[in-house]
Amino acid sequence: MPLWWPxxxxxxxxxxxxxxxxxxxxxxxxxxxxxLMLNAVNLNLVAFDAYFRDVLHGGQTFALFVIVIxxxxxxxxxxxxxxxxxxxxxxxxxxxxxLADREEPAVAER
Amino acid sequence: MTVVEVLFLLLGLVAVGSALLVxxxxxxxxxxxxxxxxxxxxxxxxxxxxxxxxxxxxxLIYVGAVVVLLLFALMLTKAPTGPQPDLDARRALPAxxxxxxxxxxxxxxVVAGFHGVELDLDGAVVGSAQTTGxxxxxxxxxxxxxxxxxxxxxxxxxxVLSRGTARRGGE
Numbered sequence: 001m002p003l004w005w006p007x008x009x010x011x012x013x014x015x016x017x018x019x020x021x022x023x024x025x026x027x028x029x030x031x032x033x034x035x036l037m038l039n040a041v042n043l044n045l046v047a048f049d050a051y052f053r054d055v056l057h058g059g060q061t062f063a064l065f066v067i068v069i070x071x072x073x074x075x076x077x078x079x080x081x082x083x084x085x086x087x088x089x090x091x092x093x094x095x096x097x098x099l100a101d102r103e104e105p106a107v108a109e110r
Numbered sequence: 111m112t113v114v115e116v117l118f119l120l121l122g123l124v125a126v127g128s129a130l131l132v133x134x135x136x137x138x139x140x141x142x143x144x145x146x147x148x149x150x151x152x153x154x155x156x157x158x159x160x161x162x163x164x165x166x167x168x169x170l171i172y173v174g175a176v177v178v179l180l181l182f183a184l185m186l187t188k189a190p191t192g193p194q195p196d197l198d199a200r201r202a203l204p205a206x207x208x209x210x211x212x213x214x215x216x217x218x219x220v221v222a223g224f225h226g227v228e229l230d231l232d233g234a235v236v237g238s239a240q241t242t243g244x245x246x247x248x249x250x251x252x253x254x255x256x257x258x259x260x261x262x263x264x265x266x267x268x269x270v271l272s273r274g275t276a277r278r279g280g281e
Binding site for chain 1: 175176213
């Protein structure tokens, strides 16, 4: 099989993940887009591992590590999402603007 | 075309199609379920690319744990089960443009860079549990230990985040 098949598939999945992160308004759906991107990276690592015939299996091991990091990320991310839901009552990422650095007049208007 | 190539193309089509459904469906629970299909197809591709142990870890961790966590989060945030008209941002065109640009750059790079390079899978060392375990605990022990500390930190962080609200809610 040509090497660029898995690489192109991984690029496709990554682009779809980017689209999901950018376009979704629900924070949980944004996290799903992040998962798609992490999976695309894993696919790349595994494809190059198979291509280089790495005796240390560096690609597969790093893919394993990425999966662990993804699990930690999703656990923390969902804890934050639930915290936001309890304090705000909704998890629409478009309306969460408290962290923005506001100009002084805008503060005075409130 | 060999059997492996046909299987790869089929699994790739399934993965891309279900990934598109994940980011476009109007029903939130369906997005999580289509994510299962995507991750399962990618696990099948891992099997084709001689990463056997990784494929089962993918099924266990992603399909077994991550998607269940996502479904629990949807449930706890009182996500409506029916189709929702306002799941996407009002202006989707910039997102399409950025994603298309990412695909164009990455796609042209990998196709131009690796055109004509063959991935020979005959006689590849299958990453079974034995070989993966041996390499992790012989060559990659230090990153492995660092990752366990990272998992502990994530665990403590998640507990602190949940405890903080519980105390505030009780006051």
